[in-house]
Amino acid sequence: MEQWWDSFVLWFERFIQRCYSALIDNDRWILYLNGLKTTLMIAAVACIFGIIIGLLVAICKTSAETKKSPVLKFLAKICDLYTTVIRGTPVIVQLLILYNITAWTEGYYACMIGFSINSGAYVSEIFRSGIRSIDIGQSEAGRSLGLNETQTMRLIVLPQAIKNILPALFNEFIALLKETSVAGYIAVSDITKVAYSIQGTTFNSIPLYICALVYLLLVVVMTKLQKKLERRLARSDRS
Amino acid sequence: MIEVKNLKKKFGELCVLNGITETITKGERIAIIGPSGSGKSTFLRCLNMLETPTSGQILFEGIDITDSNCDLNKIRQKMGMVFQHFNLFPHLSIIENIMLAPVNLKLKTKQQAREDAAKLLKRIGLYDKADTYPAMLSGGQKQRIAIIRALAMNPDVMLFDEPTSALDPEMVGEVLDVIKEVALEGMTTVIVTHEMGFAREIATKVMFMDEGIIKEQAPPDELFENPKDERLKFFLSKVL
Ligand SMILES: Nc1ncnc2c1ncn2[C@@H]1O[C@H](COP(=O)(O)OP(=O)(O)OP(=O)(O)O)[C@@H](O)[C@H]1O
Ligand SMILES: [Mg+2]
Numbered sequence: 001m002e003q004w005w006d007s008f009v010l011w012f013e014r015f016i017q018r019c020y021s022a023l024i025d026n027d028r029w030i031l032y033l034n035g036l037k038t039t040l041m042i043a044a045v046a047c048i049f050g051i052i053i054g055l056l057v058a059i060c061k062t063s064a065e066t067k068k069s070p071v072l073k074f075l076a077k078i079c080d081l082y083t084t085v086i087r088g089t090p091v092i093v094q095l096l097i098l099y100n101i102t103a104w105t106e107g108y109y110a111c112m113i114g115f116s117i118n119s120g121a122y123v124s125e126i127f128r129s130g131i132r133s134i135d136i137g138q139s140e141a142g143r144s145l146g147l148n149e150t151q152t153m154r155l156i157v158l159p160q161a162i163k164n165i166l167p168a169l170f171n172e173f174i175a176l177l178k179e180t181s182v183a184g185y186i187a188v189s190d191i192t193k194v195a196y197s198i199q200g201t202t203f204n205s206i207p208l209y210i211c212a213l214v215y216l217l218l219v220v221v222m223t224k225l226q227k228k229l230e231r232r233l234a235r236s237d238r239s
Numbered sequence: 240m241i242e243v244k245n246l247k248k249k250f251g252e253l254c255v256l257n258g259i260t261e262t263i264t265k266g267e268r269i270a271i272i273g274p275s276g277s278g279k280s281t282f283l284r285c286l287n288m289l290e291t292p293t294s295g296q297i298l299f300e301g302i303d304i305t306d307s308n309c310d311l312n313k314i315r316q317k318m319g320m321v322f323q324h325f326n327l328f329p330h331l332s333i334i335e336n337i338m339l340a341p342v343n344l345k346l347k348t349k350q351q352a353r354e355d356a357a358k359l360l361k362r363i364g365l366y367d368k369a370d371t372y373p374a375m376l377s378g379g380q381k382q383r384i385a386i387i388r389a390l391a392m393n394p395d396v397m398l399f400d401e402p403t404s405a406l407d408p409e410m411v412g413e414v415l416d417v418i419k420e421v422a423l424e425g426m427t428t429v430i431v432t433h434e435m436g437f438a439r440e441i442a443t444k445v446m447f448m449d450e451g452i453i454k455e456q457a458p459p460d461e462l463f464e465n466p467k468d469e470r471l472k473f474f475l476s477k478v479l
Contacts, residue, residue, distance in 0.1 A: 140289055141326035141385075145340035145392060146316030155343060159330045236330050236372040 022206035028198055035194030036214060038108065042190065043177045046115030050176070053116065054123025057082065059153065061124070062131050079124070086121035092182045094118060099186040107186035119176050126168045130161035163233040170226040174219050181215075191215075240265045240396065240427055241286060246295035248281055248451075255281045257451035258295070263396075268428045270438035270459070273448035274474055279431040282448065283400050286429065287318045300395070316344065319389030319397040323405050325381040327373040327388070334360070334369040337388045352391070359387040363417055379410030383417050390421065397421060399430040435478055439463055447471045 023029050057079045064076035086094070091114070098114045099107055134157050142152035162169075184193030195211035241263040248256040255278045263269055271279050284290040286297065288304055288311050297304050304314050328336050337356040341347040347355065360366040363383045373381055382402055389397060399418060403411045415437050422428040422441050432438055438445055439459040446456040447468065455468040463479075466472045 135326075137322060137324055137326040138328065141320075141322065141328070142340075143312075144287060144289060144315055144318070144320035144322075145389070146312050146314075146344055147340055148312045151343055155339060156328055160328075163330065233330075236332075237374055 018202070018204045018206045021202045022198060022204065022210060025202075031194050031198065032191065032210065032214070035189055035191035038183070038188060039177075039180050039190040039192075040218075042108070042111045042115055042180045042183060042188075043173075045112040046119050046176055046180070047173050049112075049116035050119030050123045050172075053120025054125075054127050057120065057124035058127035058131060061128055063149070083121045083124060086118055087125075091115070091118050091179055092185055095182065095186055107183070107188040110186060111180065111183045111188050111190075115176065115180060118179075119172065122172050123169070126165050126172060127161065129168075130165035131157055133164050134160050166226065166230055166233065170222060174222055177218060177222070178215060240267075240300060242296075242298040243286075244296040244298070246282070246285060246297065247293045248278070248285060248290060249293045255451055256285070256292070259451075259453055261446075261453065263427065263429065265395075265427055266425055266443075268422050268441055268443045269430070270442035270445045271429065271431045271448055272433070272435065272438060272445060272474075277448045278451045279448050280400050283398050283429060283431050286398055287315050287320055289320075316340075316346070316392055317395045319392060319394035321382070321385050321389055321397070321399045321402050323401045325373075325378070325385045325405070327381055327385055329373050332370050332372055333365070333376075333384055336373070336384060337391045340388075341391055346392070355391055356387075359391060363387060377410060378406045379413045382406065382410075382414045386414075386417050386421065394426075396427040396429065399428070399432070401431050401433065403432070403434060433478070435463070435475075447474070449474070 021028075023032075060072065060079050061076050064072045067073075094117070095111065095114045098117075099110045102110045102113065138156055138160065139152050142156045143149075147155065180190060181192035183190040184196065189197075191211055191214055195207040198207040199205060241261075243259055243261045243263075246256055246259040247254070259282060271282065273279050281290055285292050288297075292305055295305070299314055299318070302309060302314065304311065327333075328339065331339060334353065334356050337359065338347075338349070338352040341352045341355070342349055357366060357369065360369055363386075365380060365383065368376060368380065368384075373384070376384065382405075386397075386402070402418065403414050406414060411434070415434065418428075418430065419437075419441050422430075428441075430438070430442075442459050444456055445459045445462045446453045447462065447466075447470075448454065449468075449470050455462065455466065455471050462471075463475065466475055
């Protein structure tokens, strides 16, 4: 028993020491914070533009299904190409290519652009299934009242669609947040890259655990937010 | 008020409307009856262009609404429509359902729209439901809301597509009462219905549709007492 306790104390001392060198020595925690900031910025920008791109693509595709306009049909074809290519290739390859194309700027911005384009493709499919899930009678009722197509979409179809796809959207954004961890491949110091390089100087895996913990916390917060939103939107279901 | 000239509608190869020419004048109350699949709904939906006719013309208050330059949204504001399955907006409260179109089309201020909606709700005795959501209402209540939602636009004509077919029998009466009240106040009304008694009671003219044309039309007493068309006789013998 005595022996066991001693070795535990020894291990614990070493653990504290490692944590100290991983976090506090040389003000390393500032590095993590900066990495976290980079990760959050990339994810947030990609999330916002992903929604914008995804929404536009989804609306373009769904309205091309019912309309005869050749311009719209052509745009829908381009959108199809976009989602096929983006969903059919690894995000890391897309980033590397984009990094080459955008030599005029830093990897940081290439990441923002790349992840926006990437998540736009996935989000568009989510929005499309959401719009399709709404009964055609809803938009007919809107149109019969004299609302135009855009108003019907904005006031009637989208609010209901978004409620239906909220879980899928959050899944996508959680995946996106974690996927930004490949940013290091194009010389961006996101939290993963930071942790990895600190590990290279401290020679223990504590920085990686810290990094994992940060992602975990972020995802937990996002899940909380999702539940909160879902509850708010469920208001109309029943009393 | 509505002039239909040689209206035809095909769904692919299927000819659903085979050339309908009719005039509906202001204040008329038209009931459309006929067997299932005869094109009643399609005809009604062509009247406000929810269905695009294959050929033919529809004039509403003198304007050709089949013309691609016609501002359909403006026209539809003047044509209220009530659907078989209510189509209330489930994400909006009852009063928001009623206010949505008038406010967003800038026909009324929010204040005005709210007051009008309240008046309409009181009229059908559902004012206490103003802030609840459609999911909490019975079918009959939903359909009555759908009717006043259309009325809130102050339409010149009301189109009803089997407004009571999706209802439990005990709720049919309350909905028909509202329709009757609206119709007898002078609203031009076109109603597709399987309620023969109701058609007979309120209609100024009954049209019998079959195989995509209007086979026979007459004032209700005449049409129900003295049907001439063989198909109509057969149809009436089944439903009456
Ligand atoms: N969007 C559509 N696409 C293809 N066929 C359609 C479409 N809408 C209706 N039809 C067909 O057109 C025919 C007429 O339909 P319609 O709904 O007008 O009949 P109805 O007289 O209203 O019948 P019911 O009493 O059953 O409502 C039916 O055979 C139907 O299958
Ligand atoms: Mg029908």
